[in-house]
Amino acid sequence: MSKNTMSTKHQTQTRYCTCLEPKHRRKIRDMKTSNPTITTQGIIAYVLATLFLLYEMAIQSSPSIMAAPIMQELHLNAAIFGTAMGVYFYSYTLMQIPAGLLFDRVSIRLLLMLAIGLCISGNLLFATTHEALWLGVARVIIGMGSAFSFIAVLVIADHWFPSRRFALLVGIAQLVAAIGAMSGELPLSFLLNHAGWRHACTILAGIGVLLALSVLLAIRDQRSKIPVTAQAQVSTSLLTIIRNPQTLWVGFYAFTSWAPIALFAELWGVPYLMDRFHVSNVIASTCTAMIWLALALASPYLGWYSNRIGKRCSLLQWNSIIGLICSTLILFITPQSLIINAVLLLGIGVAGAGQILTFAIVKDINDPQHLATAIGFNNMAVVVGGAIFQPLVGLLLQWHATHHSAGITSIYNLEDYTFALTAIPFCYIGGWLVSRYKIQETDCI
Structure with a gap:
């Protein structure tokens, strides 16, 4: 058979696949790209990528532990230190789509080593610098490398495991990330x-070296055998994703499901609980940890249960309903028991676990050639939720406080927090509307 004939046949099959119902397109994709059996190589690759995710979470949380000694040694105020550390999230967010594009085209092993190498370099620079500017540069480099971590886990789950295991593996990855955030x-x-903080950063870099060597020696990426001619162009990948309304709606749901986690668990939950119940930051932090605990436990179960019942959209709707009920009770019904609030915070964590199903839907509805790019786009939507709503709630908090006090203040009362955190129930309302009326069921097949 001539090359032209084979090319025409391939194009015809591709057009045919994209016109099928999602479940039929998924079956064809499985026959062409998915390994029907779980191999030792796949397990090793997944474990190493998950360890990289855990490593990244440790690096991400390190400034909160090192803040006091760094500020004291380098004579930095809170504003300068916070700005230098915060640039991590900007580079992490901006690198999501480029990371996805690279995973669609370049060897997984090579990209993992490059990403870990960036984290190593950033930690070494962080450990040796004496200026705030270079602290920020180091965090930018670390953010660029960290951007590959979650995408790598999902790409490996797609490449080395049967499709029916994908949602569960995404849930396990979220479990690891939540454990990293908690502990x-x-x-x-x-x-x-x-x-000391400098030696601690150097040790983190050394751990990265061991991880990179493990990736080099243990991962054998079969995707390196894919011919370059079969790889999609960058512009084609981006246009295909952007022009798919389902990908955009799924990204919006991911945005709304994670924003409450970023608002309450990562930033404003502790001061809110301290003000409301007059407890220490240790007790308040323990309560907000309930969100991460529920998120960690619910994520793998939700992925497994989704595949078992063959549904995703109905679970997304229920997650939004649970989040709406729990957040409304916390903010407006005002139960006076801290224990009851801790239980309700478990519900917020369960609701946040719904975002792992968005990655499973992204896999269901996108062509394998563009999958990593689509995953990067969806992960960017997750991160952007916090990037937008964290400062927005801060502005609302400040506005409400100055409005009733007729002056600039940094002391907020319960009414200020309640007003600003009203954004959380609205996130869940938006998520429910999208999952109910816009996102189409893929049947998990």
């Missing part, structure tokens, strides 16, 4: 107390 500070505190 990553403990070993870092130990390092800081026994070695």
Whole structure:
């Protein structure tokens, strides 16, 4: 058969696949691209990528542990230090789509080593600098490398595992990330107390070297055998994703499901609980940790249960309803028991676990050639939720406080927090509307 005939046949099959119902297109994709059996190589690759995700979470949370000694040694105020650390999230967000594009075209092993190498370089620069500017540069470099971590786990789950395992594997990855958010500070505190912040960063870099060597020796990426002619162009990948309304609606749901986590668990939850119940930051932090606990436990279960019942959209709707009910009770019904609030915070964590299903839907509805790019786009939507709503709630908090006090203030009362955090129930309302009326069911097939 001639090359032209084969090319025409391939194009015809591709056009045919994109016109089928999602479940039929998924079956064809599985026959062409998915490994029907779980191999040792796939397990090793997934474990190493998950360890990189855990490593990234430790690096991400490290400034909160090292803030005091760094500010004292380098004579930095909170504003300068916060700005230098915050640039991490901007580079992380901006690198999501480029990382996805690269994973669609370049060897997984090579990209993992490059990403870990960036994290190593950033940690070494962070450990040796004496100026705030270079602290910021180091965090930018670390953010660029960290941007590959979650996408790598999902790409490996798609490449080395059967499609029916994808949602579960995404949930396990979210479990690891949540564990890192909950407990990553403990070993870092130990390092800081026994070695100082500079040596702690150097040790983190050394751990990265060991991880990079493990990736080099253990991962054998079969995708390197794919001919370059079969790879989609960058512009084609982006246009295909942007022109797919389902990808955009799924990204919007991911945005609305994670924004409450970023608002309450990562930033404003502790001061809100301290003001409302007059408790210490330790007790308030323990309560907000309930969100991460529920998120960690619910994520893999939700992925498994979604595949078992063959539905995703109905679960997305229920997650939004749970989040709406729990957030409304916390903010407006005002139960006076801290224990009851901790239980309700578990519901917020369960609601946040719904974002892992958005990645499964992204896999269901996108062509395998553009999958990593689509995952990067969706992960960017997740991160942007916090990037937008965290400062927005801060502005609302400040506006409400100055409005009733007729002056600039940094002291907020319960009414200020309640007004600003009203954004959380509205996020869940938006998520429910989108999952109910816009996102189409893929049947998990």
